[in-house]
Amino acid sequence: MKSFFYSLLTGFLLTITTSAKADDGSSLWLRYGPQRQNEVTGVACTAMDELKQNWQGGPVILKRQKKIAKDGYNITTKGDKIIIEAADQNALLYGAFHLLRLQQMGQDMSQLNIQERPAYQLRVLNHWDNPNGTVERGFAGKSIFQFPDAERMKTYARANASIGINGTVLNNVNAKPEALSSENLQKVKQIAEWMRPYGIKVYLSVNFASPMKLGGLDTADPLNPKVVDWWKKKVAEIYKLIPDFGGFLVKANSEGEPGPCDFGRTHADGANMMADALRKHGGIVMWRAFVYNPQSKDRAKQAYEEFMPLDGQFRDNVVLQVKNGPVDFQPREPYSPLFTANMKTPVMVEFQVTQEYLGAANHLVFLAPMWQEFFSYVKPQNLKAVAGVANIGTDTNWCGHHFAQANWYAFGRLAWNPTLSSETIADEWLRQTFNNDERIVRPMKKVMAESHEAAVNYMMPLGLHHIFAGGHHYGPEPWYDVPGIRRDWTPQYYHRADSIGLGFDRTRKGSKAVEQYPDQLCSLFDNIDTCPEEFLAWFHHVPWNHKMKSGRTFWNELCHKYDKGVQQTRQFLAAWDTLQPYVDNQRFDEVQRKLRIQARDAVWWRDACLLYFQGFSHLPIPNDVEHPVHNLDEMMKYKINITMYENPAYGYDK
Numbered sequence: 170m171k172s173f174f175y176s177l178l179t180g181f182l183l184t185i186t187t188s189a190k191a192d193d194g195s196s197l198w199l200r201y202g203p204q205r206q207n208e209v210t211g212v213a214c215t216a217m218d219e220l221k222q223n224w225q226g227g228p229v230i231l232k233r234q235k236k237i238a239k240d241g242y243n244i245t246t247k248g249d250k251i252i253i254e255a256a257d258q259n260a261l262l263y264g265a266f267h268l269l270r271l272q273q274m275g276q277d278m279s280q281l282n283i284q285e286r287p288a289y290q291l292r293v294l295n296h297w298d299n300p301n302g303t304v305e306r307g308f309a310g311k312s313i314f315q316f317p318d319a320e321r322m323k324t325y326a327r328a329n330a331s332i333g334i335n336g337t338v339l340n341n342v343n344a345k346p347e348a349l350s351s352e353n354l355q356k357v358k359q360i361a362e363w364m365r366p367y368g369i370k371v372y373l374s375v376n377f378a379s380p381m382k383l384g385g386l387d388t389a390d391p392l393n394p395k396v397v398d399w400w401k402k403k404v405a406e407i408y409k410l411i412p413d414f415g416g417f418l419v420k421a422n423s424e425g426e427p428g429p430c431d432f433g434r435t436h437a438d439g440a441n442m443m444a445d446a447l448r449k450h451g452g453i454v455m456w457r458a459f460v461y462n463p464q465s466k467d468r469a470k471q472a473y474e475e476f477m478p479l480d481g482q483f484r485d486n487v488v489l490q491v492k493n494g495p496v497d498f499q500p501r502e503p504y505s506p507l508f509t510a511n512m513k514t515p516v517m518v519e520f521q522v523t524q525e526y527l528g529a530a531n532h533l534v535f536l537a538p539m540w541q542e543f544f545s546y547v548k549p550q551n552l553k554a555v556a557g558v559a560n561i562g563t564d565t566n567w568c569g570h571h572f573a574q575a576n577w578y579a580f581g582r583l584a585w586n587p588t589l590s591s592e593t594i595a596d597e598w599l600r601q602t603f604n605n606d607e608r609i610v611r612p613m614k615k616v617m618a619e620s621h622e623a624a625v626n627y628m629m630p631l632g633l634h635h636i637f638a639g640g641h642h643y644g645p646e647p648w649y650d651v652p653g654i655r656r657d658w659t660p661q662y663y664h665r666a667d668s669i670g671l672g673f674d675r676t677r678k679g680s681k682a683v684e685q686y687p688d689q690l691c692s693l694f695d696n697i698d699t700c701p702e703e704f705l706a707w708f709h710h711v712p713w714n715h716k717m718k719s720g721r722t723f724w725n726e727l728c729h730k731y732d733k734g735v736q737q738t739r740q741f742l743a744a745w746d747t748l749q750p751y752v753d754n755q756r757f758d759e760v761q762r763k764l765r766i767q768a769r770d771a772v773w774w775r776d777a778c779l780l781y782f783q784g785f786s787h788l789p790i791p792n793d794v795e796h797p798v799h800n801l802d803e804m805m806k807y808k809i810n811i812t813m814y815e816n817p818a819y820g821y822d823k
């Protein structure tokens with residue numbers, strides 16, 4: 170009887186404590202203990218409101234200091250006071266959020282002497298949101314901008330400001346002409362008003378053919394005076410509503426989108442026409458370099474080939490927006506050679522925060538290490554700005570996977586300071602999003618640190634790329650083909666598996682893509698013996714029996730990498746499983762469910778790729794790796810029936 174009551178009691182207590190701790194993740198990393206009125210004096214602005222609400226410590230003084238560079242701030246402890254100084258209100262807000270971050274991380278603030286200056290003046294999110302509310306490659310529900318409400322917009326703006334993001338492009342680069350309709354501009358005006366107190370400017374993606382489709386003109390030729398006039402008037406209409414509007418993002422002559430080349434003009438003609446219309450209002454054009462045509466022998470060379478000859482021809486308020494790699498946001502790519510081409514035209518990098526090719530909102534993949542790798546090749550000072558394709562939607566937890574919030578966070582932190590280590594970022598995010606308990610922070614920091622390499626291992630190791638399923642891009646399909654499809658949309662175009670080996674020969678003897686890199690790197694990549702192994706099948710058609718540094722053959726190494734990825738995902742799940750006592754039950758269950766999907770998907774990837782490639786190598790899978798458990802024929806028949814606007818509910822196995 171006693172033990173019955175005892176278990177009833179403990180059961181009851183457990184329910185109270187765990188349900189009290191249930192947490193849906195909607196507050197992101199902005200979790201500030203009990204509110205109380207604090208002494209905050211000085212410049213009245215959003216920073217003051219934020220501190221008054223959330224700061225728990227001693228007096229803070231907000232001071233204007235004209236000499237500090239734009240967006241930079243100093244934080245200093247003077248006796249029992251903390252002083253935040255900056256040139257303007259936005260920068261004071263960045264300082265305030267910095268202080269709140271230190272508070273959340275439980276840091277000693279008795280001797281602060283911080284000077285922060287951002288590496289870039291433009292730190293912008295790109296939303297691929299459509300007017301009908303879908304989000305292209307969006308895995309976290311619908312568009313937050315379709316039916317925006319003030320409260321959620323405020324959280325969005327605060328979260329961005331807390332990590333220094335100061336721009337947001339509200340709609341998909343595959344832009345509908347209606348983006349510029351007077352009706353939509355009213356909505357943009359409202360969103361701009363919500364963003365303004367947090368220092369965030371709004372931008373729009375525009376459809377190059379808008380003068381025809383929206384304006385009824387018979388051409389969109391950028392050199393036609395009627396077209397020029399249409400854009401000028403449209404831009405004036407926008408600035409009348411939104412005086413601090415940021416400018417346009419343009420995807421032109423790419424994947425079926427209209428552009429200046431349709432009228433016999435160049436990308437520079439198109440970009441300059443828009444830049445001229447925006448100039449007097451202080452707006453900019455972010456012109457994307459993501460172009461490739463189906464006839465090309467090597468898609469990886471195209472952006473460089475198309476944009477290098479135009480260098481020097483762009484207006485100074487045009488920035489070329491280049492994806493980090495030369496193909497398309499693959500789990501691992503070498504950097505795009507446009508970044509070291511010494512162009513006169515300013516370039517900005519486009520990272521993909523949403524995990525189009527990295528397990529959508531099902532896999533825990535912390536992206537900071539991947540972006541850090543980019544910065545290990547490309548000097549931050551060679552860039553003008555940083556953009557990230559957002560992973561944000563209407564899901565309660567914003568990003569679909571609780572740990573995907575860390576990628577939004579990391580993007581902002583790196584856009585502010587690209588030299589931050591991914592470990593520091595993970596540490597900050599974990600402490601703010603969960604708590605300062607080392608029993609959570611330590612193991613999950615390790616998981617986050619390894620997670621990108623693990624995903625590369627179980628998806629596309631050793632330089633493999635573009636071997637995912639068609640359409641929704643989730644899961645392995647190295648065999649994917651459809652009669653009549655563009656060859657550069659099929660995996661075979663990239664992996665080139667045959668009886669000799671695997672990989673795309675981009676050497677001087679092959680497609681010569683290596684020649685787009687600076688001499689030293691070109692020679693390094695060109696030689697199969699010096700090429701970093703993580704890029705081997707990117708630059709070489711690697712013979713199955715090629716000797717790797719480990720002493721294994723390339724085939725055996727491939728088997729090892731795939732299997733290692735599988736083992737890593739199991740370790741991630743095991744690490745999380747032990748955290749149940751320290752994490753609220755809702756987030757614990759939701760993350761656990763996702764980690765299980767990831768562990769199963771890793772097996773699916775390994776089995777599908779190894780069994781498929783084995784059909785070319787005709788070599789046995791070595792005995793020191795776990796052998797496939799799935800059947801290739803069945804995997805080849807398996808289709809996930811979803812669009813490119815949603816997250817798959819499961820992977821291969823329910």
Ligand code: GCW
Nearest residue numbers: 297305306342343420459497
């Ligand atoms: O990564 C590919 C995506 C498309 C996307 C395109 C782009 C917005 O599969 O969905 O379109 O790149 O970046 O323009």
